[in-house]
Amino acid sequence: MVVGTVKRVIMGLNRKTYEPCGFCFVEYYDHESARQAHTYVNNTILDGRTIHVDIDDVGFIVGREFGKSSKTGGQIHDDVREEYDVGRGGFSTTKLAEIYVSTHAPTASDRNSDMHP
Incomplete structure (x- = not known):
């Protein structure tokens, strides 16, 4: 199923190793496409993992591609x-x-x- 045209994908990276750490930002050209991704892709399974889709109206900001964990550099x-x-x-x-x-x-x-003793 196609949910819209993707503008860009930014991979989430481990801040310390710069390896992918399990999330990404997907930008669509319009809000409706993002809404469809949330409706049709959220909670689906890919390679044995549940895909979670959140709509973020803030958009991508440089630095957000890094994991938030201060311990490992990955995801909390x-x-x-x-x-x-x-x-x-x-x-x-x-x-x-x-x-x-x-x-x-x-x-x-x-x-x-x-x-x-």
Whole structure:
């Protein structure tokens, strides 16, 4: 289905690596085409991923192509997601930290072994 003529596409980039980070801005020549994209493309599945379409009347501003995460340079969602997503590099940085702490935290027996008789 064609929803309108695309004026330009700006890929969202990781601020630190300059790699695509899972979003883009699509500009149409008219508002009706953007509305149709929202109506017919929003919540569809592409390559196993849900496509989300938001209408942004502000339009593209230089700098918005970079992810908002101050931790990773990508999307904020990538910092907090719980699920493993190979297409986004595995687990989020927050989840990886939780896994690391849970697997490397000292146990009671470790603490007891530090005690001297």
